Amino acid sequence: MAKKKYSIKDIANELNISITTVSFILNGKAKENRISEKLTKKVLDYVKKVGYKPNQLAQSLRTGKSKIIVFMVEDISNPFFSNIARNIESKAHENDYKIIYCSTDNKKEKAQELIRLFKGRHVDGYIITPTEGMEEDINMLLSEKIPVVLFDRYFPEVETSYVGINNYQAAKDANNYLIGKGYKNIGLVTLKSAQTQMTDRMDGYLDALIESDLRPVVKEVDYDNFNSDGIIRDIEKFIVTNDQLDAIFFTTNYLTISGLKAIKRLKRSIPEDLAIVAFDDNVLFSLFDPPITALVQPIEDLSKNLMEIILPQLKGNMDIVKKELPATLLKRASTN
Amino acid sequence: MAKKKYSIKDIANELNISITTVSFILNGKAKENRISEKLTKKVLDYVKKVGYKPNQLAQSLRTGKSKIIVFMVEDISNPFFSNIARNIESKAHENDYKIIYCSTDNKKEKAQELIRLFKGRHVDGYIITPTEGMEEDINMLLSEKIPVVLFDRYFPEVETSYVGINNYQAAKDANNYLIGKGYKNIGLVTLKSAQTQMTDRMDGYLDALIESDLRPVVKEVDYDNFNSDGIIRDIEKFIVTNDQLDAIFFTTNYLTISGLKAIKRLKRSIPEDLAIVAFDDNVLFSLFDPPITALVQPIEDLSKNLMEIILPQLKGNMDIVKKELPATLLKRASTN
DNA sequence: CTGAAAGCGCTTACAG
DNA sequence: CTGAAAGCGCTTACAG
Numbered sequence: 001m002a003k004k005k006y007s008i009k010d011i012a013n014e015l016n017i018s019i020t021t022v023s024f025i026l027n028g029k030a031k032e033n034r035i036s037e038k039l040t041k042k043v044l045d046y047v048k049k050v051g052y053k054p055n056q057l058a059q060s061l062r063t064g065k066s067k068i069i070v071f072m073v074e075d076i077s078n079p080f081f082s083n084i085a086r087n088i089e090s091k092a093h094e095n096d097y098k099i100i101y102c103s104t105d106n107k108k109e110k111a112q113e114l115i116r117l118f119k120g121r122h123v124d125g126y127i128i129t130p131t132e133g134m135e136e137d138i139n140m141l142l143s144e145k146i147p148v149v150l151f152d153r154y155f156p157e158v159e160t161s162y163v164g165i166n167n168y169q170a171a172k173d174a175n176n177y178l179i180g181k182g183y184k185n186i187g188l189v190t191l192k193s194a195q196t197q198m199t200d201r202m203d204g205y206l207d208a209l210i211e212s213d214l215r216p217v218v219k220e221v222d223y224d225n226f227n228s229d230g231i232i233r234d235i236e237k238f239i240v241t242n243d244q245l246d247a248i249f250f251t252t253n254y255l256t257i258s259g260l261k262a263i264k265r266l267k268r269s270i271p272e273d274l275a276i277v278a279f280d281d282n283v284l285f286s287l288f289d290p291p292i293t294a295l296v297q298p299i300e301d302l303s304k305n306l307m308e309i310i311l312p313q314l315k316g317n318m319d320i321v322k323k324e325l326p327a328t329l330l331k332r333a334s335t336n
Numbered sequence: 337m338a339k340k341k342y343s344i345k346d347i348a349n350e351l352n353i354s355i356t357t358v359s360f361i362l363n364g365k366a367k368e369n370r371i372s373e374k375l376t377k378k379v380l381d382y383v384k385k386v387g388y389k390p391n392q393l394a395q396s397l398r399t400g401k402s403k404i405i406v407f408m409v410e411d412i413s414n415p416f417f418s419n420i421a422r423n424i425e426s427k428a429h430e431n432d433y434k435i436i437y438c439s440t441d442n443k444k445e446k447a448q449e450l451i452r453l454f455k456g457r458h459v460d461g462y463i464i465t466p467t468e469g470m471e472e473d474i475n476m477l478l479s480e481k482i483p484v485v486l487f488d489r490y491f492p493e494v495e496t497s498y499v500g501i502n503n504y505q506a507a508k509d510a511n512n513y514l515i516g517k518g519y520k521n522i523g524l525v526t527l528k529s530a531q532t533q534m535t536d537r538m539d540g541y542l543d544a545l546i547e548s549d550l551r552p553v554v555k556e557v558d559y560d561n562f563n564s565d566g567i568i569r570d571i572e573k574f575i576v577t578n579d580q581l582d583a584i585f586f587t588t589n590y591l592t593i594s595g596l597k598a599i600k601r602l603k604r605s606i607p608e609d610l611a612i613v614a615f616d617d618n619v620l621f622s623l624f625d626p627p628i629t630a631l632v633q634p635i636e637d638l639s640k641n642l643m644e645i646i647l648p649q650l651k652g653n654m655d656i657v658k659k660e661l662p663a664t665l666l667k668r669a670s671t672n
Numbered sequence: 673c674t675g676a677a678a679g680c681g682c683t684t685a686c687a688g
Numbered sequence: 689c690t691g692a693a694a695g696c697g698c699t700t701a702c703a704g
Contacts, residue, residue, distance in 0.1 A: 005480075007681055018691040023683060034689050056456030058681035061393045061696050076437070077422065082413030086439070098453055100436050101412070103422070117434055120392030121457075144341075260623050284620040287596050343697055354675045359699060370673050394697035397680050674704085682696085688689105 006052040015046060026054065060122050069125045069310065070118050071101040072111065074152075078253065080280050080297065081129070084151075087303030088127070095311060097124070106223065108133045115141070125310050127151055132194055147313035149306060153197040154322075161313070162322045163305045165297050167197050170327035171204025174277050174295055175249055177329060179212050181336050183247040183275055189235060189259055190251040192220040201251045201279065217242050221255065231255075235262035239274070247275035247335070253282055256292070276334040290333035297327050342388040351382060362390065396458050405461045405646065406454050407437040408447065410488075414589065416616050416633065417465070420487075423639030424463070431647060433460070442559065444469045451477070461646050463487055468530055483649035485642060489533040490658075497649070498658045499641045501633050503533050506663035507540025510613050510631055511585055513665060515548050517672050519583040519611055525571060525595055526587040528556040537587045537615065553578050557591065567591075571598040575610070583611035583671070589618055592628070612670040626669035633663050 008026075012019045022043055024033045030040040060066045069092055073081040089099045100123075104111040108131045115137055118126070125147035130138060135155050141148045142160065149161040178186050188205045191198050202218070209216045219238040221231055235258055239245065250256040256278035268274050270290055278285065278294040285292035302325060309321045344362075348355045358379055360369045366376040396402045405428055409417040425435045436459075440447040444467045451473055454462070461483035466474060471491050477484045478496065485497040514522050524541045527534050538554070545552045555574040557567055571594055575581060586592040592614035604610050606626055614621065614630040621628035638661060645657045 008683095009681075019682085020684080020691060020693095021689090024690095027683080029684095036689070039689090053452060053456060055397070055458075055681050056453070057393055057397045057458055058696085059456075059683080061391070061397055061680090061698090062682050062684090064696080076412055077415055077418030079413055082418070086413065089439075100438065102436065103425075116389060117392070120389060120395075122391075122393055257619055257623070260620075264623055282620065283593055284596075284618065284624075287593070287600055287624075288620075289625045344699095345697075355698085356675060356677095356700080357673090360674095363699080365700095372673070375673090391697050394680085395699080397682090397696095398698050398700090400680080676703090678699100678701090680698085683694100685694090686692095688691090 006050055008052075008054065011043070011047060011050075011052060015043060017043075064122060066122045066124055067096060068098050068100055068121075068123045069127065069314075070114075070123050071099050072104060072114060072126065072128045073101065074104055074106045074129050074131075076101055076103045079282065080253065080299070083299050084303050084306075087299060088306055091303065091307040095307075097314070104129070104131050106131045112137055119146075125149075125314050127306055127310060129153060130155065145318060147310055147318070149310050149313075151302075151306060153195045156196070159320060161309050161320050163302055163309060164197065164324060165302070165327045166324045167200035167327075168204040168207075170295050170329075171201040171249070171251070171279075172208045173204075173327075174279075174293075174329055175205050175208035176212075177331070178247050178249070178275060178277065178335060179208065179214065181275070183335075184214060185217065185242075185244045186214065186247045186249060187217040187219065187238070187242060187245045188249050188251070189219045189221065189238065189255050191255065192222055198251060205249055205251075217245060221258075231258045232261045232265070235259050236266055239263070239266060239268070245274060247271075247277070249277045249279075251279045253278060253280040256280075256294075257282075260288075260292075270334050271336055275336065277329075281330060286332065288334070293332045293335040294330050295327045296330050298325050301325055342386055344388075344390065347379070347383060347386075347388060351379060353379075400458060402458045402460055403432060404434050404436055404457075404459045405463065405650075406450075406459050407435050408440060408450060408462065408464045409437065410440055410442045410465050410467070412437055412439045415618065416589065416635075419635050420639050420642070423635060424642055427639065427643040431643075433650070440465070440467050442467045448473055455482075461485075461650050463642055463646060465489060466491065481654060483646055483654070485646050485649075487638075487642060489531045492532070495656060497645050497656050499638055499645060500533065500660060501638070501663045502660045503536035503663075504540040504543075506631050506665075507537040507585070507587070507615075508544045509540075509663075510615075510629075510665055511541050511544035512548075513667070514583050514585070514611065514613065514671060515544065515550065517611070519671075520550060521553065521578075521580045522550065522583045522585060523553040523555065523574070523578060523581045524585050524587070525555045525557065525574065525591050527591065528558055534587060541585055541587075553581065557594075567594045568597045568601070571595050572602055575599070575602060575604070581610060583607075583613070585613045585615075587615045589614060589616040592616075592630075593618075596624075596628075606670050607672055611672065613665075617666060622668065624670070629668045629671040630666050631663045632666050634661050637661055 008019055008022050012022045025040050025043045076082055085101050092099045102114050111131050127149050129152045135158050138158055152164050154162040190202055206216050221234055250259050270276050278292050281294040281296045285294055305323045344355055344358050348358050360366055361376050361379045407421055412418055421437050428435045438450050447467050463485050465488045471494050474494055488500050490498040526538055542552050557570055586595050606612050614628050617630040617632045621630055641659045
């Protein structure tokens, strides 16, 4: 027994009233249109009984609003992003918005296609971790007065709302901590990327070392062979060719994991041969032998700010707000 | 300079032709409606020049199709699910479908709300890891001839397409492996759940032990205090009260992680005091000291089957297909 | 080759 | 208190 699909017209017909009346009642405008309580109740009861749900597509087409916010991240399988997703989702629900998330894989083309997809569906707002080269797309959204908040990274030349951490300071603090511990030859393993979160982390590292008269030793890994074995071999080679290294600062979680594999293959021990600091924590880092020192981003606080910035924009207040939050260094045994 | 929003009507007006003609050309139906190549080119060029994109909302409302498949998982931050997501996404793109994913947190109410959300938006198909108690919702979709493929778990009473692994066999194999290694007191740490993937894993464990005349020792953990410390303490208590245990089989990845924390707190060593087998691998398990033996699900193959089953359904062939694939035991040092 | 028109399912200004 | 009607932006059967 397939359920019949009801439309507002069917409801109106069955009840011998007009579509308008049904619509007003459904949208809670019965009072202001002075529709009798009796009729209101009758309609509501009937709607419930037949299980009628308004067609959102038609509603959106008519009103231009969808009550949907897109959360476009680099990679939803990265725990950092999926944890943020979870947090903003609950906050969105409280405000009657839904969150749809999607991954760009840091590919410009994919991000652009997704924006096209969602624009055609009249999504109300965007929280985006942009890929390189998306400046125009962001500008396009902004010029159409669509709320956009950039997350994790930003474009210095584009005037947008933004939430992220102070990557420069976090990286500098972590390296100063290593320096304070007496490490003298600190290497950097980072991604070859012009994105702000990466360049800021690199700059923080560089300044910390330079201010202490230490010599930076940098390995930039290609984003391309990310899941391949190549990256591990790259890091192995880096370690072997720079035998003086006594510590390594990894600028992303995945690089840390690859680095740990490389170190294991080389049979170096942590922290005796090599101290380790990771950017972003991992549930398992605390269980490692030794536990891994990591820079932790304030997930709760980032999520909170994201929603506090996008909600007013959704209501039409297009003020631009930028927030940079501090990260915390979780000191564990991989650094002494 | 905000871009003007073009509609098909604007295009028709500017070019002094009818909406129909524009629509035919845009939908690649110029030929069959014998529209001149010259006009076709003119329209296409103009459309490109002004950057016109059809409103998908209106298209979907009119055609009843959205070219969107929803992938509703228990928790997208679980690497198993996010890896599947990534795989089916690329396969969907090849077939001109988009994937939208969302998490139910294994809460029936959330899953139902999401289905309502997507139904109102005329999503074309659903891949769902159902929560308990969703039988009716699944039946409702099926009765409306909407393609649904269940994933990872299923409802024995509901006749639906399904893709998953043979959880019973996988669990049995893993425990027989432990038994073969000489372990005599194998404990089970699992989730208190009536879902098939969980009961099957438990049954596989039980049968393996019973067939070898060993005594099962089971700990069922509440799903509720999942992220809390409680679960770790539960497992600690389980280990302490069952001091004879020489091995533990964990039925999910998260339970394994909590278990590892518990074991670390108790200062037991793996595998000397306690051998460990995990359900689902983790990038870091191979780096552990010792590396953790894990049951691995065939991500690629699962994804492939998922798409191969849903695509024909999307084209109207509603045949029901069920697929159970084998898992692989990655033998590592946590079990000798 | 091409156009006028109906209709998808809603919302809302306007009229009574 | 309530209804007829326009319109959101499309697609497509029908007519010429």
